[in-house]
Each structure stands twice: as C-alpha cells, then as structure tokens.
Amino acid sequence: MSEYRDPELVEKCLEALQKTVTRRWTIMEVCGGQTHSLVKNGLLNLMPPEINMVHGPGCPVCVTPLHLIDKAVWLAEEKGVILCSFGDMLRVPGSERSLLESKASGADVRILYSPLEAVKIAQDNPDREVVFFAVGFETTAPANALSVLHAHRAGVKNYSILASHVLVPPAIEAVMNDENSVIEGFLAAGHVCTIMGISEYYPLVERYKVPVVVTGFEPVDLLQGILMTVQQLEKGEHRLENQYTRVVPPEGNPEAQKVIHQVFETTDREWRGIGVIPMSGYAVRPEFAAYDATLKFEMPETKAEESTECIAGLVLKGQKKPHECPQFGKKCTPQFPLGAPMVSSEGACAAYYHFSQAMEMV
C-alpha cells in the first residue's frame, strides 16, 4: 500500500500531468472517498491549475433522502427498535433531528461496522426488533444482502433493514443528462467496480463521449487516474480505462453480485438534493419482504422539507463548488450542517470546509 503514497512516485505523476495538460479540463471524481483523499493529502493544490476537479454524488450519506432519516429516527424513538447504523449516518440531520440526537435522548442507536453484527444483536435480543439502516453504494450492498440471507437461514424474525442503496452508473447518467453539466471526464469509483466490474460503464462512455477511468483511492492512484483521463481528453478520445487493475477485475466479483441480486431488485430511488433518478437504487425483493423495515412497520408518511438555503443538489452534480454556496462556512458548518455534504467526511462541503481555509492561507 505504501508505494501508492510514495512521494517520489507522486512527484513523477505530477510532472507527467504538467507535461500533458495544455488547457483547462473539468473532471469529476464520483466517489466521496476519492474527494476525501484528494483533500486529505493536499493533492488539489499540488496539481496543475488547469485541472478542475469537481466532486460527484458518491457520498452515500449525502444522498440519503431526508424522509428516510426521519423514518430511522421514528423507528428508534417511537417503535423502540434497536436501530443499527454505520457511524457516518448518525450525524446527518433529518428534518427535526439526527440519529445522534435521538441517541442522546435515550433511543437505542448503535454504531456497527457490519450488518452481520446487527443480526447477532437480533439473536441476542429476541424480544426486541432490530433494524439496520442499510445505506451505501454497490460496495456495501453485498454485506447488507448477506445479512438478510443470514437472518433468513437462521430463522431470525426480529431483524429487518431500512434500505437506501444507490447505484453509481445511473448517477453518472443523471449528472450528464443535466443540461448545465460541464463535466468532460470521470474517475469511476474503484471499490464499487471491485464488486460490479467495469462493463456497466461502456454504454456511458459511448453515449456521452466522455472518458471514464476506474480509479483507486491512494494519492498515486488518483494522480494516475487523472493523468489517464487527461491523456484521453488531450487526444480527443473517450474510452473506458482501468487504473485500479490491482484490485478491480473486469468482471468484478460475481459471487457478491449473485448475493445482491438474490435479495435486491433495481428500483427508482430518490437522491437527496438531486431528486428521483430512475432505476438508481436497490429495494428488497418481495420474497424477502419480511426483512424490509418499510413494509414491516407501518410508517407515517412524513413530508420532509429540505432547507431552502442548501444547494447540495448543485454541489452533488458538480455544478457548484461548495464554497460558492452563500451559506458555506457561515450558517452551514460541520458542527451545524444545513445539508448532508457538510456532515460526512466524504461530503464535498465538509472536505472543502477544511481545504478552503488552506486556500485563503496560500
């Protein structure tokens, strides 16, 4: 791993990038993990100024719709379930409060690293309902699907998932279909492709005539991915390339895909800040309805109002940079976020909150 953080290699990549680039290019890295790494390693201010990186919708926490967070809060507070979630999700504000605030006022909210732990909790607490808040891209879908299969096989009846899975290719489509889009190339998310393979991206490359490079997360990975994209752009080409071959086989992980398709089916999904994107998410298949929290519990239809001051949608589509928002760093900070991209460490606004301060300083 450390070779992908090697300062000399980074230096070489930067030189190559400098030699290759002749004009301004706008490239979107889709995944929030990549955004985080670009910022954390200070790469954005090391690259030639012609490279304009914009930050994509690939932060699962950021795009989880408000009403779903409200539902999770409702389950924890009103239904008294043991609500399990990945840590990131806890701080995201719902329309009234976040899960972290629910936890503070006594709800049983637990941070887990794997949904399989939630099944174990359900087995240990047979008299309680346990719900796992299953958010994430294709990357976390296999584990969440597996938890349902596991519960099913073990005859665990008090376990269900509140699923909000989203998919990368339809998101790229939505970004490109937007008439205001200025994006000329994409870094696709390496981890997602580890599961799904790369074939889903060929049609996108053809339809939108944009280079897509499957890219990893370390500094050298990112710079290589950006270099490969720029090389294509400079030559006027558009191809699908794989920078992350050490981890991503072309076919992905067929076993994991099988598990996903066994439990989930593709469905229209609402993305916070963007709206409904057709066939962009996973829902639990009817044969596993007993494990679908939205069916298991009769949830009140809540009308969740987004903050009118938050421009998360434009940020997630790469049309505005976080610091172009009038509330950025003023009314909206990681401590008191108006919208989700300011919350998660992978959200572009939170990442920029740190970085823009560095910019002022330089």
Next chain:
Amino acid sequence: MQLQCPMPQLDFDKIMLGHGSGGVLTHKLLESGIFELFKNDLLDERHDGAIFSLPAGTRTAFSTDSYVVSPVFFPGGNIGELAINGTVNDLAMCGANAQYLSLGLILEEGLPMQAFWDILVAIKFAAQKAGVQIVTGDTKVVERGKGDQIFINTSGVGTVHPKAQIGFRQVEAGDKILISGMVATHGVAIMSVREGLEFETTLESDTCNLNHTVMQLLDAFGEKIHLLRDPTRGGVATTLNEIARDTRLGIDLWQKNIPVSEAVAGACELLGLDPLYVANEGIFMAFVAADVADACLEQLRSLEYGAQAAIIGEVVEAHPRQVVLTSKIGGKRVVNMLIGEQLPRIC
C-alpha cells in the same frame, strides 16, 4: 506488568449499596481494603482531609480529572492506573511533580469485588511508580444502572520545578514541537476492545506516568521549555488547535515525522479514524526554543517512555490560529479541531 496483592476477606463478592452507606459495610471495606492498601502517614490519620505543608518558597500546582473509561479493563491497563497517571501527568504538564492525590470512587452496585480490588491494586502500584501518595478520598455507591461499573476522580497537588516557566504566553514563533512517543496508541487500544475488533498484534494502551521524564527535561532545559501539553481527548490535532488559538500563532505540522505504530495506523485505516484526532495517554508534547530543540530531543529519547520521540512541527508567524499539515507527499491542508466525536465512515 502483573502486580498482585491478596484480596482481603470481605463478606460479599460484589459491591452492595451498603458499601456506600457509611455504616458497617463501608467501614469494613475501608479498614480491611483501602486504608491498608494505600497506607501512608497522612492517610493513617483517618481524618476528613489531609493536613500537610509544602516546602516554603515553592510554587504549587493543583489539578483534577475524572475517569469514566469504558471498558474499565482494557489491553495495557485499567481505569485505576489511568486515574493516577492522568492527574500525575496533568500536573507534570504544569511543570510540577505530583506529591499528594485525593481519590474519589463512585461505584455501581453489583461491581464484582475482585474487579474492584484489581482496580485498587492498579491504583496502588501506579501511585508508587509515580512517587505520589493518596492522602484523602471518598467512596460512594450508586444503584445498578446509575453508573458504569466505576467512575473515579483524582485531584492532586505537586510542587512546580524551580526552573519551569510554562504557559502559552511563553510560546514564540520558531519554537519546535516535540512529541514524546507514538500517537493514537491508547485511543485505538480502547476502541479495538469496544468495537470487538481483533488485530494480529494486540494493541495495548500506553498509559504511564510522565512526571519523572518531564522533571529531568526541566532539570536540563528549564525555561527553554515553553509549553507542555498531553494530547488526551481530541488528540494531537485538537490540542495543537487550542494552542494556535491561545497563542494567536500558526503551527506547521510535518506528517512524515509524526510517529504512529504500524498496527495503530492499520487499525485507524480500517476504522476510518485519523490518528491525529485519537485520544492519547502516555505521551506529551513540548514546545521548546529552537536553539535547544535537537539537544532536547536527544535527551528525551534517552529518558523513560521517550525512545520514540520526534520533532513534529514548529510555531510560525504565518497563518495565525491555524494548524497546517504538510502531508507525506508534500500537499498541505488545514487541520481543524475535532467536531463532535470521531465516527467511523461507511465505505
């Protein structure tokens, strides 16, 4: 280090509400347990408080801290030694050598007597190691469910080293920042137990008393040491931000110099944590005048708990009130204070 004292014969195998009532049970617990274990002249008076004089003409430091760690027993120690080392180290950061401590125990009904005893023994040996006496104390018992097994408060007084001139007002641009050991060790050790994670190597807390090391540094470098801080809660990043804010100076931090053990770095990666924000116990940072920084580092490396010491940054005039990290690959970013608690991320 496994240190043992035989547990006295007590009538119950767990803590009962009666142990805090002030009646017979309390007396038995104190007489055959606590007083015997911590025996010293001041405590033996069995008064409501300890009466003592401090050497004339010396400055005195006074500090207090409460300990609520969960789990109570963790790899590398337990809440007992944490409670001693924590307050001893807070005093050391004032340039003072801890002399007398108070010990406040809040026990939850049902705490196994053996666990309680093990914690007391850890307290005894930690105090002995640090050269500090427990001279007064208090024990309360709360109903089951009203506490988390055991909470401890310790307060302490110590005499300030005659050469010490420590405070954020002494910090000036050009000062070098020394760290005495590996960062994030304690926090990751606790987290790994709490989250039920197992790693190939056992991660142990580095809790220890820093007073002897700090006193030796002060002997040698006196007023050249401008500030001492132990980066406990919020980690190195939060502590440095506090200092940048208070001094209105900037701090440059060099990632390649920050010592992190491989096991801890790996665990942080897995958990999605930044080692700079993880709590520490057994390390301290020293802001020292640039002209003695190298000599100070060399001495620190020869002292107890200082073998891994490093110079991790410096104080600058530029970017006042901000901490700026130069990453291993040469990029720069601002390091902010920790917001809320560090939460593991998703993918």
